Amino acid sequence: xxxxxxxxxxxxxxxxxxxxxxxxxxxxxxxxxxxxxxxxxxxxxxxxxxxxxxxxxxxxxxxxxxxxxxxxxxxxxxxxxxxxxxxxxxxxxxxxxxxxxxxxxxxxxxxxxxxxxxxxxxxxxxxxxxxxxx
Numbered sequence: 001x002x003x004x005x006x007x008x009x010x011x012x013x014x015x016x017x018x019x020x021x022x023x024x025x026x027x028x029x030x031x032x033x034x035x036x037x038x039x040x041x042x043x044x045x046x047x048x049x050x051x052x053x054x055x056x057x058x059x060x061x062x063x064x065x066x067x068x069x070x071x072x073x074x075x076x077x078x079x080x081x082x083x084x085x086x087x088x089x090x091x092x093x094x095x096x097x098x099x100x101x102x103x104x105x106x107x108x109x110x111x112x113x114x115x116x117x118x119x120x121x122x123x124x125x126x127x128x129x130x131x132x133x134x
Contacts, residue, residue: 016090023044024042026092028092029057032097052083057069057080071099071100074113078098079097080096101115103116
């Protein structure tokens, strides 16, 4: 281990840094099969423990201040395939398999949940949002 590397970065022990952001870690949720970014959420220890135990993505709802198990009400569940931990152990990536139509709470013109929360892109020239074809 060089002088610029810390034990946090170079050891196999899990030591997630929940205290850095008030008990929450950001999680990027990515579909395993396509690589598409589906959503960004937060987890606390409780949500992570639920996710690990059940192999189903759970988050901490900052708006409701409660555990949020994705799919309990919508039926659009996220099965955990893999979890990546960043170098500082303060951010995660959930690689998932989506069971259902989509993860977003918004719906398309057909009334179907959008597959991803990232369904628009920013046009550099017009500075307007453009819908992405799914």
